[in-house]
Amino acid sequence: MDKSAATEGAFVLINEGRPLAVAASVVGSQVWLPADAVKAALGWELKPEGLCRGDVCVPVPANSPIAIGEDIDLAGLAALLRRPLALDLEERAAYLGAVAEDRGAALASLEAPDFRLPDLEGRVHSLSAHRGQKVLLVAYASW
Amino acid sequence: MYEELKGLGFVVITVALDRSADDARPWIETARPTHPALIDTAHVLADLYNMVNVPTILWIDERGRIVRPNDVAFGDDTFQRTTRLEAARHLGALRTWVRDGVRPFTDEQVRALQVQPSAADQEARACFGLGEWLYGQGRREAAARHFARGAELAPHDFTIRRGTMRMVGLDPMGPEFRLMYREWTEAGRPYYRPLPDTAGTDPSGM
Numbered sequence: 343m344d345k346s347a348a349t350e351g352a353f354v355l356i357n358e359g360r361p362l363a364v365a366a367s368v369v370g371s372q373v374w375l376p377a378d379a380v381k382a383a384l385g386w387e388l389k390p391e392g393l394c395r396g397d398v399c400v401p402v403p404a405n406s407p408i409a410i411g412e413d414i415d416l417a418g419l420a421a422l423l424r425r426p427l428a429l430d431l432e433e434r435a436a437y438l439g440a441v442a443e444d445r446g447a448a449l450a451s452l453e454a455p456d457f458r459l460p461d462l463e464g465r466v467h468s469l470s471a472h473r474g475q476k477v478l479l480v481a482y483a484s485w
Numbered sequence: 486m487y488e489e490l491k492g493l494g495f496v497v498i499t500v501a502l503d504r505s506a507d508d509a510r511p512w513i514e515t516a517r518p519t520h521p522a523l524i525d526t527a528h529v530l531a532d533l534y535n536m537v538n539v540p541t542i543l544w545i546d547e548r549g550r551i552v553r554p555n556d557v558a559f560g561d562d563t564f565q566r567t568t569r570l571e572a573a574r575h576l577g578a579l580r581t582w583v584r585d586g587v588r589p590f591t592d593e594q595v596r597a598l599q600v601q602p603s604a605a606d607q608e609a610r611a612c613f614g615l616g617e618w619l620y621g622q623g624r625r626e627a628a629a630r631h632f633a634r635g636a637e638l639a640p641h642d643f644t645i646r647r648g649t650m651r652m653v654g655l656d657p658m659g660p661e662f663r664l665m666y667r668e669w670t671e672a673g674r675p676y677y678r679p680l681p682d683t684a685g686t687d688p689s690g691m
Contacts, residue, residue, distance in 0.1 A: 356618055359527050426608040428615040428634070433627050435619065439611035440532060446601035448533075449554075452592055454545040455533040459523040462506055462513055467521045469498070470549065476495045476583055477545040481530050483502045484512055485539075485647050485657035 348374070354435040355383055355416075367413065368431055374413035384438075386423070388414065393422055454479075486576060487520060494547065495583045500525045502539055502644055504620075504651050527617055531644045532610050535602040538643040538677065542575075544582065544589075552588050554599045557679040598680055609639035613649070620652050629653045641674070 353366035353373065364379040381387040385395040388409055392401040400422055402408055408418030416436060420427035426439040448455055454477075456470045469477065487497050497520040501509035506524045513522045530536060534543065536555060544553035558575040581587045590598065612635030620628035632649040639645060646665060650657040670676055 354618075356614060358532075359529060359614060361618060424604075426604065426611040428608070428611040428631055430615060430619070430627055430631065433619060433624055435615060437611045437615035437618065439607050439614060442602045442604045442607040445533070445535060445607065449535065449551070449599050449601065450596050452551045452595060454543075454549050454551050456549075457529050457533060459500060459525050459529065460506075461521060461523055462510060467498070467523055469545070472496050472498070473549055474494070474547050476493075476547060478495070478497045478542060478579065479530075479545060480497060480499045480540060480542050481502055481525075481534075481536050482499060482512075482540045483644075483648060484508045485503070485650060 352434065356435065356437040357384060358438065358440055366416075366434070368434065371431065373416040373429065373431070373436065374410070375416055375419075377409065377412050377414055380414050380419065384419075386419070393419070486580075487518075490580065490583045491519070493583050496520055498523065500530050502528050502531060502536075502648055504648075508651070528610070528613060528644055528648070531642075532607075532614075535600060535606065536644060537606075537639070537641055539648075544579070546588075551595060552582070553590060554595050554680070557677045605638045606642065609635040609642055609645055611635075612638065613645050616649065616652075625652070640669075643676070 348367035348369045350367050351365070352363050353368070353375070355362050355364050355366075355375070362383045364375055364383055366376075366379075367374040375383075377388060386393050387395070388402070389399065391399040393399065393408070402422060406418065408415045408422060417427060417429070420438060424441050424443070426442075428437040428439070430436065454469060456468060458466050458468045460466050469479070491497075497518075499518065499520065500523045501512065502525050503509040505526060509524050516522070525531075534541070534555060538557070540557060541555050542558045543551055543555055546552045556575070578589055582589065612631045616628040616631035616635065619625075619631065629652070632645065632653060635642070635645045635649075647657050647662055650659075650661065655661045666676055
């Protein structure tokens, strides 16, 4: 990476809804994140076996490396993990979403995905607190 | 309906996929619900359950298992005049499930009726997520770009197409919505997609 062409500074990486400020270098259309920031934010780290989190490793193809030195390319990381990525270079922000197959597998398991959401008074409710009850879950909107 | 069933180990949880708590507040304060009435500005529920429009309902049993997948059903027949979707049949089945434990579907039927999210659906949701965050930062023009991209990726996702209209200065009941609805339904695609057994008459007669 040609660091002389990079814009350094804060970058907001939103991981499935959770925004995290990380240091990043933007070079052209690529966002390079420090490996330690990726590990802290997402739990993934580069090892000789590939990109790993805990016992799980995803091999990195030799012809498409995602790291230069200690920096990891955000789009390459997202592609390797098959996670959807929305990126705004000017705003220095990106959203890493959930893998379609993971969401689909969770639904097909028929275990209702848990969530925690606030009411009008800001009290947080979870679905799992209603174990033992039948639940009619209704999503609606004012629009 | 709810008052009748809630003594039977039953709870309704409503979730407003709205821009802000204040957008949902008048609805909730008018209804004065005794059940949890939650606000989901980030569309967490849409992402977890692959919801692409509202209203979307599903049934979850005492063990936390989905026994009836995403469906369209209004709580009463108020909306039926405009949508021609029936509430009565759904409410009868709900009563039977809560009171008598009669499940509407087997697990295999539930799975067969589920719609799995595609990669494009999830990419669209990432665009929504980035846009929604930017909107919250006051970066409205940037937000609008990502909402537009999300709508391109998943044109059937009205939680994005209609659900972001207020955030880009459009009226979700106004001419832009009516045009979107007309173009969508005239191409032979339903705006509401009820499960087969609860489908009322053709809902395209708006």
